Each structure stands twice: as structure tokens, then as C-alpha cells.
Amino acid sequence: MERKVARDITEGSIWKNLLLYFFPIWFGSIFQQMYTTVDAVIVGRFVGKEALAALGGTSGLLVDLSVGFFIGASTGAGVIISHCYGAKDEKRLTYGVRTSMKLALIAGAILMFVGFFGSPIALKWMNAPEDILSAATLYLKVYFLGVIPSLLYNMGSGILRAVGDAKRPLYYLIFTTFVNIGLDILFVAVFHMGILGAALATILSQLVSAILVLKTLLTTKESYRLVLKKCEAYPEVLRQIVNVGLPAGFQNMFYTVSNIVIQAQVNLFGTDVVAAWTAISKIEGVFWLTMGAFGTAIMTFTGQNYGAGKTERVKKGVWVGVGMGIGLTAVICLPILMFAKPLMSVFSTDATVLELGLQYIYFLLPTYITYTGTELFGGVIKGKGNSFAPMVITFVSVFGIRNLWAIFAPSIWPGMNTVMLSYPISWSISSIMFAVYYGISEWKSRKK
Structure with missing residues (x-):
């Protein structure tokens, strides 16, 4: 008999449930990050700084823009599935x-076509330096040819996490890393x-993770089994997935488009x-x-508890989350600041690149708490x-304010x-807007 691995987080200690659920996702994210980080380290060491610049920066942002939109859109599926799982509605869960x-x-099929043919145009629009343009184009074309497994993995792992199973996506990522x-x-x-070679290594690894x-x-x-044969249709479930997923996808896209605007400014400073x-x-x-x-x-904690009708537990979870968020920021940023030089040396031995990288780290990292x-x-x-x-808050604070600053402020x-x-300007405004909106929505809910 299959051992139950999904986690019901509608009962028990809030902070323990959040931590037990957070750590597998976090470790999984670490190993997922290693996909591109290992590529950068090996390419930077064995090929050179031009190849390192081609692999990251502009190319990475274009991948984030396309794949990031879908990952954001898949949030819609995760939210609705967590609602169904919390409410123990198995039929709608299966259909979802x-x-x-x-x-x-x-x-994935659409993205493969658009990414393969659109990458060269996007790279030129982003002012990619001439000495990295050919390599960046090659990397992106190969990457997008293998993008379907990446999307299948991200959606599948999102489903598992929505039902509280964060461990198996972690195990799969460790193996494929x-x-x-x-x-x-x-x-x-x-x-x-x-x-x-770096591009082929990435897409083959993603294929393995998708298969798993x-x-x-x-x-x-379990109730979240993928049924290939036709199952009972619930149009409202599809509508909910789209209604939640599309704005979340656009929200991710706003972040990436903003980073692309900034990358275009960075590209003007040279290789x-x-x-x-x-x-x-x-x-x-x-x-x-x-x-x-x-x-x-x-x-996911909010989704499961909201689906189960436990709104008071959600409110308590917010205050627990405040402490967790501040603590996590300190735990991550302080070691990076302390060991910035050896960390930069992993990626490049070029003296100019090292000096610039340290300058940027010391300037930017202390602002991450915002x-x-x-x-x-x-x-x-x-x-x-x-x-x-x-989506609206992100559009105003990130897509609007950040982009306007990045485009016009450097001229002054x-x-x-x-x-x-x-x-940090856009992060501060965004955090304030989110907090105010949450407070207003809670006040309206209590009044109602």
C-alpha cells in the first residue's frame, strides 16, 4: 500500500507546519537554482567571461520572462487544487x-515555437553586446527546444506541493541536479x-525531472492522481484556474520585463x-x-485553510509569517555579505569583474529586507x-515605478x-501596498 506523503496543514502548530512544509520547497529551490548556477560556473571557468555573460544576464531574463509567466500562471492550478484538497472535494481535485x-x-508547445524563433529578435532589442550575441542565441534556441519537459515538471511539482507533498519534488531535483x-x-x-553543451545538459536534466x-x-x-481518460468535467474549476492563474502569470511577467529593462541599461556598460x-x-x-x-x-497554508473554512487560522499564520520572513532574510543576506569575495571568485577570476561584483553586492544586499x-x-x-x-500592485510598483526610475534616473x-x-525603491512601495491592501480586505471581511 502506498505511504501517504501529502500533508494536511489545516491542523496543528502553525509555525511547525510552515517550517516542515517550507524546508523541502527551499531545498528543492536550492537544487533547482544549481541547474543554472553550475552552468555558469563551468562555462565561466572553462570557456570564458564572454560565454558567462551570454549564458546569464540577457539570456537568463528571456528564459525567466517566458517560463516565469507559465510558472506564475500555474499558481492558479496550485491555489484551486489546495482549496479542493483542504475541502476534501476529490472529484474536482481529479479534474483540476x-x-x-x-x-x-x-x-509548452506554444512557448517552444515562439522562443526558438523570437530569441534572436529579443536579444538585439535588449542591446546584447556583439561579442556574446551569437552564443546567447544558440543557448536560447536549444533551451526552448526542450522547454515542454520544464513546464510539465513545474506544473506537476506545483500540484504535489498544493496537496502538501514538498518532499518528492525535492528528491527529484536533487537527483536531476x-x-x-x-x-x-x-x-x-x-x-x-x-x-x-551547457544548454544540452540543462534540457536533458529537465527531461528526467519531468519523467519522474x-x-x-x-x-x-491518492486523490490527486493524474487520470488520462476522460473524467467528469467541472467548468467552474477550469474557470477558477484561469481566473487565478492568468493574473499571477502577468504578475511574474511584470517582474521579468522590469528586469529586462534594467538589463538593457546594464548592457550599455559593456561585457x-x-x-x-x-x-x-x-x-x-x-x-x-x-x-x-x-x-x-x-x-499553500492559506489555500488549504481557506478551503477548509479556517479563516482565523489564516490570520494567525500571517503574524507567524512576519517573523519567519525577517529571520530568513537575515540568515541569507548576512553570510553573502561576509563571504562576498570568495563567492564572486567562484564565477570569475577576472580582476575587473571581481571588483565590480563586490561593489554591487555591498550596495544592493542590505536593502533586501524591504x-x-x-x-x-x-x-x-x-x-x-x-x-x-x-497583479495590479506589481504593475504599479515594479512595472511602473521601477522601470521609470531605471530609464530616466541614470540620465540625471x-x-x-x-x-x-x-x-529597493520599488520593493518598499510594493511591500507597503500589499500590507495596506491586506489590512483593508481583512477589515471589509470582518465588517461583512
Whole structure:
């Protein structure tokens, strides 16, 4: 008999449930980050700083823009599935799982076509330096040819996390990360395939992870089993998935488009700055994946308890989340600041790149505490099934204010510090807006 691995987080200690659910997601995110980080380290060491700049920066942002939109949209499936699981509505849960995976397959096919043919145009629009344009184009074309398994894995793992099973996605990522490391060494260091080898290692590893997740969903005896044959249709479930998912997808896209605007500004400073910016984006990635895991934990906790009708437990979870968010930010950022130089040295031995990278880390990392409220209150709001408000807040604070600053402020105060300042400004405004909206919505709920 199959051992039950899903976790019901509608009962028991709130902080223990959040931590027990958070850590597998966090470790999984760490290993997922290692996919691209290992590529960057091996390419930077064995090929050079031009290849490192081609692999990260501009190319990475284009991947984030396309795949990130879908991952955000899959939030809709995760929220609705967590509601069904919390309410113990097995029929709608089964239909939700089947519909979500079908949407992932269709979206993957569309993204493969658009990404393959659209990448060269996007790279030129983003002012990618000429000396990295050819390598970046090759990397993106190969990556998008293998994007369907990536989307299937992300949707499948999102389903498992929505029912409280964060462990098996972690195990699969650990395994496929080592597969990726082995293939990176083989293709880049041994066969000297350069940027092509790094891209092939990534998509083959993602194929393995997709196979593992699909096998889990197809063979489980639990209520979230993936049923390929036609099952009873619930149009309102599909509508809810789309209604929650599309705004969440646009929210992710706003973040990435904003980063693309900033990357276009960074590209104007030359290859050394692009390489340094790429390296610190990998170093600081541990913070973003930590906050992402934190937001997923809060969202799933809210979703299950909201589906079970336990709104008071959700309110208590918010205050627990405040303490967790502040603590996690300190635990991640302080070690990076302390060991910034050896961390930068992992990615490049070029003296100019090292000096620039350290300057950027010391300037930007102390401001990351301003982002914590965005993830906390945004996760709670989306967990209740409202992703429209987070989309609007993100549009105003990130897509609007950050982009305007990044485009116009450097003409008044030239330099990279001015460009980077756009981040803490937008994070502060975003956190305040999310907190105010959450407070107003709670007041209206109590009044009603």
C-alpha cells in the first residue's frame, strides 16, 4: 500500500507546519537554482567571461520572462487544487489535476515555437553586446527546444506541493541536479562543446525531472492522481484556474520585463559589467528562491485553510509569517555579505569583474529586507484565490515605478548605483501596498 506523503496543514502548530512544509520547497529551490548556477560556473571557468555573460544576464531574463509567466500562471492550478484538497472535494481535485497538466502541455508547445524563433529578435532589442550575441542565441534556441519537459515538471511539482507533498519534488531535483552537473562536466569540460553543451545538459536534466513527476502523478493511489481518460468535467474549476492563474502569470511577467529593462541599461556598460551582474544574480539567487519558497508555503497554508473554512487560522499564520520572513532574510543576506569575495571568485577570476561584483553586492544586499512584505502578504492574498490585486500592485510598483526610475534616473545621476537603486525603491512601495491592501480586505471581511 502506498505511504501517504501529502500533508494536511489545516491542523496543528502553525509555525511547525510552515517550517516542515517550507524546508523541502527551499531545498528543492536550492537544487533547482544549481541547474543554472553550475552552468555558469563551468562555462565561466572553462570557456570564458564572454560565454558567462551570454549564458546569464540577457539570456537568463528571456528564459525567466517566458517560463516565469507559465510558472506564475500555474499558481492558479496550485491555489484551486489546495482549496479542493483542504475541502476534501476529490472529484474536482481529479479534474483540476488533469486540466492543469493538459494546459502545461499546450503552453509548452506554444512557448517552444515562439522562443526558438523570437530569441534572436529579443536579444538585439535588449542591446546584447556583439561579442556574446551569437552564443546567447544558440543557448536560447536549444533551451526552448526542450522547454515542454520544464513546464510539465513545474506544473506537476506545483500540484504535489498544493496537496502538501514538498518532499518528492525535492528528491527529484536533487537527483536531476547531479545529472546536470555530470552532463555539464562531460559536455563542456571534457567534450569542449561550450555554450551548446551547457544548454544540452540543462534540457536533458529537465527531461528526467519531468519523467519522474509524471510517473508519480500517474501511479499514485491518492486523490490527486493524474487520470488520462476522460473524467467528469467541472467548468467552474477550469474557470477558477484561469481566473487565478492568468493574473499571477502577468504578475511574474511584470517582474521579468522590469528586469529586462534594467538589463538593457546594464548592457550599455559593456561585457565586464554584464559578467559581474550575471555572477551576482547567481549569488543572490539563494535569496530569491528562499523568498519564493516562503511565499509558496504561505500561499499553500492559506489555500488549504481557506478551503477548509479556517479563516482565523489564516490570520494567525500571517503574524507567524512576519517573523519567519525577517529571520530568513537575515540568515541569507548576512553570510553573502561576509563571504562576498570568495563567492564572486567562484564565477570569475577576472580582476575587473571581481571588483565590480563586490561593489554591487555591498550596495544592493542590505536593502533586501524591504522585499519581505511583498512575498508574505502577496502569498496570503493569492492563497485566498485573489491574484488580480497582486497583479495590479506589481504593475504599479515594479512595472511602473521601477522601470521609470531605471530609464530616466541614470540620465540625471549616471552610473550603475542609480540603476540598482530602482530595486529597493520599488520593493518598499510594493511591500507597503500589499500590507495596506491586506489590512483593508481583512477589515471589509470582518465588517461583512
